[in-house]
Amino acid sequence: MKQSQLLSKTRKEAPKDEASKNAELLIRAGFIHKEMAGVYSFLPLGLRVLNRVNDIIREEMNAIGGQEILLTTLQDRELWEKTGRWSDEVVDNWFKTKLKSGTELGLGFTHEEPLTALMKNHVRSFRDLPLYPYQIQTKFRNEMRAKSGIMRGREFLMKDLYSFSRDEKEHSLFYEKAKLAYMSIFDKVGIGEMTYITSASGGTFSKYSDEFQTITDAGEDTVYVCEGCKIAINGEVLEGKKECHNCRLSDLKERKAVEVGNIFNLGIRFSEALNLTYLDEEGKEKFVVMGSYGLGPTRLIGTIAETLSDKDGLVWPKRVAPFDVHLVEISDENNEVRKVSERVYSMLKKRGVEVLFDDRELRAGEKFKDSDLIGIPLRLIVSKKTFDGGLFEVKERASGKISMIKEDDLCGFARDYLK
């Protein structure tokens, strides 16, 4: 895409009320727009990143048997009363609204209730199980404060998968598979190395749960990390002495971290309350055993912005970058450079490399500054100087490494790098 036609512009300053580094960078670079605290719109660059993150999530969820669905925002009071989660005293972050008739509705902050109710139409016998529906959908949470940018929103995107299994054994098998799928997602989006499977509280559902915590000073949680075992313990469940659950080492490191995913064993908490049962091989009626598996695509993007940026701007991992190559043209007076830029741009596009082509009439310094801020993995400079020598300068955003590449080799170079 040509940058002169791109909807968004970079900005020198983020809105004054923006307290988080992730939103500040993403707003300045033209990826998102702040509607109000905790509520952000996605501009074309941001939506491209979001779609790529969602595609990685879908790939991993489908690989473990997930089936994508799409539930609704509007929630039926009666249904949530059955599980005891309608009251604002039990759930303190509901947004609620009303039909013309006066009937109260909620805006979904999670979806165990409607999905469990829905499954009653589709689950009858043991043959129908297990099932793993998931969705990537907007959640609404009426947070008292929302100061962490897109790492904690009042309106945000969430991938939530729910497992419906015949028994605890079948549940546990999937639960472990889901753990691996989650770690694979974090690897692919570029934060695998900083992300730890973390023992945490099970909330109202069970004694423990598993969280996925990414180390960052911007995180709201405190975790104790065992570097050797690559696992951590959430401070909230630390009882007495700090000790790794695996190697029993007590030399755990205290770190600030953000919870990028969590998985819960729900047991029969919801199937019992809403009467979701199946007939087993012997014709006996049993409650379905459930689990829930949350992961926030927008929070992931916030975490990437927070942890992988540098003083000059964003640094996108290859698989989630809005474009592969930022073609920056340093124009000359007689438009020779333009001809070459257009040729290289067409060639790369034709071969499936995604290119943002900075064809704007601006000084080179301004273009480089914008390019650093936007953070596309490879920057390809087309200027009279480089062109006269028959070589193009390609700079890696993450490492700053510069290579001089022949025109015929540009595509191969980009592809090798992006692999």
Place this chain on the structure above:
Amino acid sequence: MKQSQLLSKTRKEAPKDEASKNAELLIRAGFIHKEMAGVYSFLPLGLRVLNRVNDIIREEMNAIGGQEILLTTLQDRELWEKTGRWSDEVVDNWFKTKLKSGTELGLGFTHEEPLTALMKNHVRSFRDLPLYPYQIQTKFRNEMRAKSGIMRGREFLMKDLYSFSRDEKEHSLFYEKAKLAYMSIFDKVGIGEMTYITSASGGTFSKYSDEFQTITDAGEDTVYVCEGCKIAINGEVLEGKKECHNCRLSDLKERKAVEVGNIFNLGIRFSEALNLTYLDEEGKEKFVVMGSYGLGPTRLIGTIAETLSDKDGLVWPKRVAPFDVHLVEISDENNEVRKVSERVYSMLKKRGVEVLFDDRELRAGEKFKDSDLIGIPLRLIVSKKTFDGGLFEVKERASGKISMIKEDDLCGFARDYLK
């Protein structure tokens, strides 16, 4: 995908309170689930159709310069007060909610206001225009009644594009392009022949607007159609005698129809209220000229279900069907058929044909009934009988036409048909 693993089951009956044919069929066939009146969830089959419809819309919007974005549901009261659209007396279908602080928020029923405000950060000079942002996003409308299934929801998906032009001339050029893109969308999703560009009221924005009306008895509008010119007039703007705007013929036919899209000239209604201006070539400050272009993907699906179904069930047009081929296996005792089914299933999948494989242990009659109800374009029967003869029976869902095809020719036959 194997049907034994599919989340949804077909049903004999839709919920008793479901009054519309489209939702009744879609629920019975396992495409959607009714959460409450006017609020429906999408199951895997339904989501597949929705994604294909959205892909067609994106294709056409991108082709005329559209840039996809994603705005938010939660709406800022102050912003909407500036355009005079916050009051429930002016807009009678707001859903409203509150922050913990007591601040009132709205749930977006349309997005002119937030987008116009957002564009102020990205539009400065004539060089930045025109721009055509669009989104495919959930809208919330507090309808008094919601009896038309997914043809009129309280929560529904909408594609809304907004044009930002320098002047009326630039606006008009795009407006005409958008009309053609819309007709192309309706052609591709299979309702082009029944859909008419219709002169309608401009509501509060202008004297006239253009609607796209699909003829169906389930429609809530009355239009007067000129068959020759392929255009129509909405009853609401009919003044005095019925006469085609084009050929002046007065023999117009009265039809019930559903509005599947509409496009408006907004002029400077919003740019003036929210002060969205640009500097022209001479450095003079001018208001941006706007247009809005709405189209409901979920309403489209409802319209397809309503108009293209028959007594046995849904009949999906090729480009939006959840699968290309429904492979129905009529199993034998010694599992010979299963081997052939698996082989054909793998072969078709490998060559990019999307197959739903009915591998369930059910009687042939039940499987055929389900297959008719689900409405996939081609049904491929694998049974001992057809296999013994070396030929497979392929039935077209729309026409009922049956062809006997050799195994090696199955893929070619499917591809030719689906073209």
